[in-house]
Amino acid sequence: MYDDKKVRNGDSIDWCRLESEATNSVIDELYQLHNNTSRSGFLNTVFNRLFNDGKDYNLGLVSKGISAFDNETDFNYVNNCKLTLNGLIMEVSENCSIYKNLDFTNIVMRNINSYTDSTLDFHFHKNNEVISSVQVEFALSNNKERETDKNWHPEIFKKEDYFRIFINFIKESDDKKYIREYSFIYRVMSFEQDGFIYDHIKPGNYKTWFENNFSDLESPTEIKTYDVCKTNERLNRYQRIKKDVLNPNSTN
Numbered sequence: 539m540y541d542d543k544k545v546r547n548g549d550s551i552d553w554c555r556l557e558s559e560a561t562n563s564v565i566d567e568l569y570q571l572h573n574n575t576s577r578s579g580f581l582n583t584v585f586n587r588l589f590n591d592g593k594d595y596n597l598g599l600v601s602k603g604i605s606a607f608d609n610e611t612d613f614n615y616v617n618n619c620k621l622t623l624n625g626l627i628m629e630v631s632e633n634c635s636i637y638k639n640l641d642f643t644n645i646v647m648r649n650i651n652s653y654t655d656s657t658l659d660f661h662f663h664k665n666n667e668v669i670s671s672v673q674v675e676f677a678l679s680n681n682k683e684r685e686t687d688k689n690w691h692p693e694i695f696k697k698e699d700y701f702r703i704f705i706n707f708i709k710e711s712d713d714k715k716y717i718r719e720y721s722f723i724y725r726v727m728s729f730e731q732d733g734f735i736y737d738h739i740k741p742g743n744y745k746t747w748f749e750n751n752f753s754d755l756e757s758p759t760e761i762k763t764y765d766v767c768k769t770n771e772r773l774n775r776y777q778r779i780k781k782d783v784l785n786p787n788s789t790n
């Protein structure tokens with residue numbers, strides 16, 4: 539996945555295909571193994587290599603936003619590496635549920651914690667729900683302040699205020715029309731309209747990110763186009779929320 543020569547040509551990489559092929563390869567190998575000892579050893583080898591290789595590519599810096607990188611191209615490449623790795627972890631963890639007593643959480647957390655440069659937030663399945671590595675660390679350390687509440691996802695949004703607009707819009711969304719609601723907020727905040735979301739975050743990236751981070755909500759099965767999901771009510775609600783967040787003291 540990591541290749542210096544590809545950093546400058548990140549747009550030419552088929553990230554979805556890369557994630558699919560890597561995930562299927564891991565799942566197929568797990569199926570060929572005959573016991574959990576072998577499966578645990580194999581998974582540990584896979585994730586140890588991925589996270590150790592990842593140290594040289596500053597995966598942890600993604601959480602600090604584009605300003606932590608020399609240029610936007612490098613940020614986009616490393617961010618796509620992280621999104622691809624998270625997709626692999628999600629799919630493999632869900633598949634591991636068929637193997638009784640295979641402790642995927644311990645395996646992946648041990649390797650995530652081997653990455654010491656920055657806190658890495660990855661999501662995976664555990665006991666039929668999606669949890670994050672930050673949540674696991676929070677439970678283990680018994681911190682009073684929940685780490686995930688501070689994460690405004692700078693790998694997706696250009697500013698913290700933009701994430702607040704997104705969250706406030708989602709909170710007021712119509713549950714019965716969730717596909718169009720979630721599609722609209724992506725379209726209106728992306729490069730197509732306001733540009734609050736990074737240009738390289740395409741509908742597929744957004745859908746995966748939404749599924750990974752809002753497991754308590756029903757995720758969109760598809761992302762509708764702007765013209766399909768746009769309504770006067772949604773536009774007015776968005777403009778109101780945007781004004782409240784960006785200009786809280788305005789009286790107009």
